[in-house]
Amino acid sequence: MxxxxxxxxxxxxxxxxxxxxxxxxxxxxxxxxxxxxxxxxxxxxxxxxxxxxxxxxxxxxxxxxxxxxxxxxxxxxxxxxxxxxxLTGETRSLSTGVPVDGGYTVIPELNKQIIQQLADESVTLSSRLHSNPAYTSAIDAFTGLSASVV
Structure with missing residues (x-):
């Protein structure tokens, strides 16, 4: 050219x-x-x-x-x-569980702080946490926090 x-x-x-x-x-x-x-x-x-x-x-x-x-x-x-x-989606090696496979994408401590702050500020999230035990256990498993903390 x-x-x-x-x-x-x-x-x-x-x-x-x-x-x-x-x-x-x-x-x-x-x-x-x-x-x-x-x-x-x-x-x-x-x-x-x-x-x-x-x-x-x-x-x-x-x-x-x-x-x-x-x-x-x-x-x-x-x-x-x-x-x-x-239908199947493309599987990518971006998981948050294994550091080698992209686990450093979200720092766990930062993730907990963000979820905690969102839970404190969000009325909807707080009411869901207290009214739905299944949702509460899912959030607990994800964040490592308990519903009583939120």
Whole structure:
């Protein structure tokens, strides 16, 4: 891509040089001199060479883009694969129990402090803790706190 940009910049420079030759002749209300005409033709031939080279690089770039599109189309999940993924879910090694498997994602002491603060500030959570023994035991198991503390 860098080469393509450089070629386009060179083509722009050549076009500006050709334009300046013609503008100078028009401002002086004359046609191009033989030297100017020769210089213009040289610039034009260089521009044609650059056009051909730019076309080659653009064709290559288009081909590379098409290959990427075809690869992504071929790699789409089938309905069965997607259904299996949705039903079973993807298992990841991010558990809070084993330090090696991501157990340091939430520091246990910090987790207890956060749950405690939320329980103190939340009327709904406090009422659930006192009214639902199953929920209370689940919170106790999770936080290591007892309902009496909350």
């Amino acid at each position: 860098k080469k393509l940009l450089e070629l386009r910049q060179q083509k722009t420079d050549l076009t500006q040089q050709m334009r300046s030759l013609l503008t100078r002749a028009e401002d002086e209300k004359r046609s191009l001199t033989t030297d100017e005409a020769k210089q213009f033709d040289d610039l034009r031939s260089q521009s044609d060479v650059l056009n051909a080279e730019i076309a080659r690089y653009e064709a290559l770039s288009d081909e590379e883009r098409n290959q990427v599109k075809n690869q992504t189309a071929n790699e789409k999940l089938s309905n069965d694969e997607l259904r299996n993924y949705i």
